[in-house]
Amino acid sequence: TTTTAPSSSAAVVFTTTGGNWHGVSGDPALASFEKEHEETTKVKNIETIVMGPWQVEAWYYSPFPPAYSGIETLYVCEYTLAYMRKLHTYRRHLQTNRVFCPPGRQIYRDESERLAVYEIDGQQHPAYCQKLCLLAKLFLDHKTLYFDASPFYFYVVTQLDGNHRGTGTGTGTWQPEERA
Numbered sequence: 001t002t003t004t005a006p007s008s009s010a011a012v013v014f015t016t017t018g019g020n021w022h023g024v025s026g027d028p029a030l031a032s033f034e035k036e037h038e039e040t041t042k043v044k045n046i047e048t049i050v051m052g053p054w055q056v057e058a059w060y061y062s063p064f065p066p067a068y069s070g071i072e073t074l075y076v077c078e079y080t081l082a083y084m085r086k087l088h089t090y091r092r093h094l095q096t097n098r099v100f101c102p103p104g105r106q107i108y109r110d111e112s113e114r115l116a117v118y119e120i121d122g123q124q125h126p127a128y129c130q131k132l133c134l135l136a137k138l139f140l141d142h143k144t145l146y147f148d149a150s151p152f153y154f155y156v157v158t159q160l161d162g163n164h165r166g167t168g169t170g171t172g173t174w175q176p177e178e179r180a
Contacts, residue, residue: 045069046138050090052078062137081131102156103128114160122149129154 129149
C-alpha cells in the first residue's frame with residue numbers, strides 16, 4: 001500500500017511492508033540509512049515464538065544471544081519472559097515457576113474487566129526489561145533499545161486469571177520516553 005501525506009514543504013510517500021510505515025523522502029542520506037537498516041534486519045533469526053497457549057510468527061530480527069539465533073521456535077514464559085530453545089526446558093520451567101505476574105508495582109486493577117497494569121522500573125528490574133525489549137523487537141522494525149533499559153519505565157497490561165488473584169498474562173506493553 002502506498003499513501004501520499006501532505007507536508008508543508010513537500011509530499012512524503014509512505015509505504016507499508018511487514019506491518020510498518022516507511023517514509024520515502026528523497027533524501028539520499030536517509031535512503032542509504034534505511035537501505036542499510038533493511039539489509040541488516042531483513043533476515044529473521046527466530047521464526048515463531050510460543051508464549052503460553054499462543055504461537056506467533058515473529059516479524060523482524062531481534063538481537064537475542066547467538067545461541068538463540070537461527071532457531072525455528074523460541075519458547076517464552078508469559079510471566080517471567082524467560083526464553084528457551086527447547087520445548088522440554090520450557091515445560092520444566094512452567095512446572096517449577098512460582099512467579100505469576102510482572103515485577104514492579106501494580107498501578108491499576110479492574111476486576112470486572114479482568115485487567116491489571118504494572119509499572120516496571122528498568123533500573124530496578126533490568127533483566128526483565130531487557131527481555132521485554134528483545135521480545136518487542138521481534139515485532140517492531142525500528143525499536144532500538146535492547147540492553148540498557150535502566151533509564152525507562154515500562155508498563156505491562158495483564159489479563160487476570162480465572163480466580164482474579166492477581167496473577168496475569170502479559171497482553172500488552174508500552175514504554176514512554178526516557179525519564180528526566
